[in-house]
Amino acid sequence: MVKMPPEVLKLLEQTAPKALCVIATASKDGKPNVVPIIFAWPLNDEKILIADNFFNKTRLNLEENPQASLTFWDPETREGYQVKGGIEIHTSGPIFEEAASKVRAIRPTLNTKAGIVLKVEEVYTVKPGPDAGKRIA
Numbered sequence: 636m637v638k639m640p641p642e643v644l645k646l647l648e649q650t651a652p653k654a655l656c657v658i659a660t661a662s663k664d665g666k667p668n669v670v671p672i673i674f675a676w677p678l679n680d681e682k683i684l685i686a687d688n689f690f691n692k693t694r695l696n697l698e699e700n701p702q703a704s705l706t707f708w709d710p711e712t713r714e715g716y717q718v719k720g721g722i723e724i725h726t727s728g729p730i731f732e733e734a735a736s737k738v739r740a741i742r743p744t745l746n747t748k749a750g751i752v753l754k755v756e757e758v759y760t761v762k763p764g765p766d767a768g769k770r771i772a
Contacts, residue, residue: 636720636754637772638680643716643758647683647707651675652741656707658685660696668692674738675705678752683718686734687749694749697722703753706761713762716771720756724749 639647650656651673659669670693674686683705687694697703701722708715725731726749734750758772 636681637756637758639677639716639718639755639758640772641680642714643718643772644677644680646709646714646716647675647677650707650709655709656705658693659704659706660693661700661702662692662696663699668696674734674741675707676737678733681755683753683755684730684734684737685751685753686738686747687724687751688738688745688747690748694724697724697751703751705753708761715761717759717761718753718755718757719759720754723752723754725752 654671654673656672656675657669658672661667676684678684703722704717704719706717730750730752735747738745738747757770759768759770760766
């Protein structure tokens with residue numbers, strides 16, 4: 636795992652609740668799937684917690700091919716990042732409870748199916764300009 640720089644952590648905390656995140660997965664045979672999400676939070680500088688409330692193809696992909704890419708951005712500043720890494724799926728226990736609790740605080744009627752942990756392996760900037768796509772961690 637690698638550590639996300641402070642500016643990446645800060646932007647994730649600010650953008651996820653505004654639905655400015657997308658998670659990308661691929662099936663075992665490489666078929667891509669990308670969906671918007673709002674329930675994503677840094678657990679620490681090496682892990683991101685994602686709540687599975689509605690995942691269907693995404694969940695199947697994560698079970699078959701436990702890798703994902705999470706991209707988030709601020710449309711005003713155009714700052715944005717892509718984080719890639721391995722996945723752990725928690726359907727019970729402390730990680731699941733933390734995801735469910737965070738979701739209930741925002742949307743009390745949603746039933747969380749799992750807490751997904753993205754273990755950070757790569758971080759890239761997606762801000763337009765000469766450094767777009769550059770690996771930063």
